[in-house]
Amino acid sequence: MREQDLKRALGRVSLSEEGRQRIMEASRQRLRRKENPMMKKKKLAFVAIAAVCILTVGAVAAGSAGVWYSSSSARPEYTSLPTQAQMDADVGYHGTAVETFSNGYAFQDANVVRNTLETDGQQEKFKSLSLRYEKDGAQVDLSLEKFSGAEDHEGQPAGSQGGVDLYAQAFVNRVVPEDYVKTQEEVALEQAGELCFACDGSDTVADYQVRSVSWTENGVAYSLTQIDGPLTLEELMEMAGEVIDAE
Amino acid sequence: MNSLSVRPTDEDLENLVLTYADQLYKLCFSILGNRADAEDAVSDVIVKYMTRSPVFRGEEHRKAWLLRTAVNQSRDALRARKRRAHLDLDDLRDAAVPQEDAGVLEALFQLPEQYRTVLHLYYVEGYQSAEIGTILSLTPAAVRKRLQIGREKLRLMYEQEDKP
Numbered sequence: 001m002r003e004q005d006l007k008r009a010l011g012r013v014s015l016s017e018e019g020r021q022r023i024m025e026a027s028r029q030r031l032r033r034k035e036n037p038m039m040k041k042k043k044l045a046f047v048a049i050a051a052v053c054i055l056t057v058g059a060v061a062a063g064s065a066g067v068w069y070s071s072s073s074a075r076p077e078y079t080s081l082p083t084q085a086q087m088d089a090d091v092g093y094h095g096t097a098v099e100t101f102s103n104g105y106a107f108q109d110a111n112v113v114r115n116t117l118e119t120d121g122q123q124e125k126f127k128s129l130s131l132r133y134e135k136d137g138a139q140v141d142l143s144l145e146k147f148s149g150a151e152d153h154e155g156q157p158a159g160s161q162g163g164v165d166l167y168a169q170a171f172v173n174r175v176v177p178e179d180y181v182k183t184q185e186e187v188a189l190e191q192a193g194e195l196c197f198a199c200d201g202s203d204t205v206a207d208y209q210v211r212s213v214s215w216t217e218n219g220v221a222y223s224l225t226q227i228d229g230p231l232t233l234e235e236l237m238e239m240a241g242e243v244i245d246a247e
Numbered sequence: 248m249n250s251l252s253v254r255p256t257d258e259d260l261e262n263l264v265l266t267y268a269d270q271l272y273k274l275c276f277s278i279l280g281n282r283a284d285a286e287d288a289v290s291d292v293i294v295k296y297m298t299r300s301p302v303f304r305g306e307e308h309r310k311a312w313l314l315r316t317a318v319n320q321s322r323d324a325l326r327a328r329k330r331r332a333h334l335d336l337d338d339l340r341d342a343a344v345p346q347e348d349a350g351v352l353e354a355l356f357q358l359p360e361q362y363r364t365v366l367h368l369y370y371v372e373g374y375q376s377a378e379i380g381t382i383l384s385l386t387p388a389a390v391r392k393r394l395q396i397g398r399e400k401l402r403l404m405y406e407q408e409d410k411p
Binding site (some may be wrong): 003005006007008009010011012013014015019020022023024026027028030031114116125 | 258259260261264265268269272273275277282285287289293294297298311330344345347348349351352355366367370400401
């Protein structure tokens with residue numbers, strides 16, 4: 001056998017378009033089942049919670065539920081506070097962020113998040129920023145997002161800071177298996193806005209206490225969220241005020 | 248309950264599949280010998296890539312990671328199924344591989360996997376022995392040895408077939 005015969009024969013094997021589609025679909029389904037178990041649970045819950053908030057707005061506004069997919073690198077992409085120029089270059093817009101808060105929470109790292117929001121068959125893709133702050137092991141996430149629903153906020157009006165309206169919410173995020181059946185009590189709590197559900201592909205049920213404050217400024221939706229942390233909603237609102245004042 | 252999920256975007260997935268699926272499929276097919284197993288292995292590699300978010304020094308590093316993962320995934324598949332690679336000639340016909348080339352591949356699949364993989368990386372991907380060594384965690388000398396043995400075995404098989 002000549003070497004060129006071997007080379008040619010091996011080169012003849014190729015993936016058909018149907019095969020490509022099968023691989024795409026199989027990978028897509030498996031990724032959905034996996035639901036990013038490599039992400040830290042807190043981060044996963046945070047992303048899922050953000051999705052719940054927006055999806056709820058979508059359901060009210062458009063009369064039907066939507067789906068929010070998002071992804072980010074498991075490794076930090078910024079280890080220093082991103083500048084406005086960096087934000088412009090990486091996500092296409094910029095907002096305000098602070099290095100430290102007066103209560104001691106300090107910037108740790110940040111990532112660009114790629115989002116796909118599907119509502120009523122329409123897809124909207126956008127990038128956002130997720131910045132993490134830490135103090136004594138507790139974490140707060142500050143997210144900056146710019147998309148068509150940026151003016152809508154989940155939660156209750158909670159006053160204003162520097163002329164900007166704030167919205168606050170506190171609830172339990174219950175991460176459940178895909179086939180989980182809600183009890184009547186859970187349905188009642190969900191309807192009261194005290195319980196949100198998310199799936200992460202795991203077989204177990206886990207609860208996370210979430211407190212979040214959100215606002216919109218210059219078309220950018222901000223939210224400060226803490227999961228299973230010591231901050232009250234009032235303290236989060238004070239932190240929101242510091243971001244707004246830094247504008 | 249709203250349907251929620253957190254996953255890489257469809258765009259990420261499409262880009263990855265468009266860029267690498269064919270290359271990975273060729274390699275997995277060289278190890279596994281049939282379309283269904285090869286497609287499964289490629290999907291495994293893609294899911295690993297998307298969920299582990301590895302960081303690369305450059306495009307060559309990324310490609311080497313994908314190829315190494317494809318080799319490992321295919322080997323795992325062979326081990327899990329406790330069988331040798333099975334060359335499916337129907338798959339070759341479906342892919343419009345001429346009979347002459349199908350014969351070459353048939354001979355190739357009589358070789359142990361370790362030789363097929365090295366031959367594939369050398370002849371199809373165009374890697375040199377040092378680069379193949381990096382991908383397969385072998386010394387360049389071991390790669391050259393496998394190439395030599397692989398070629399020799401193929402030559403012997405062909406000579407035997409040609410004997411009356």
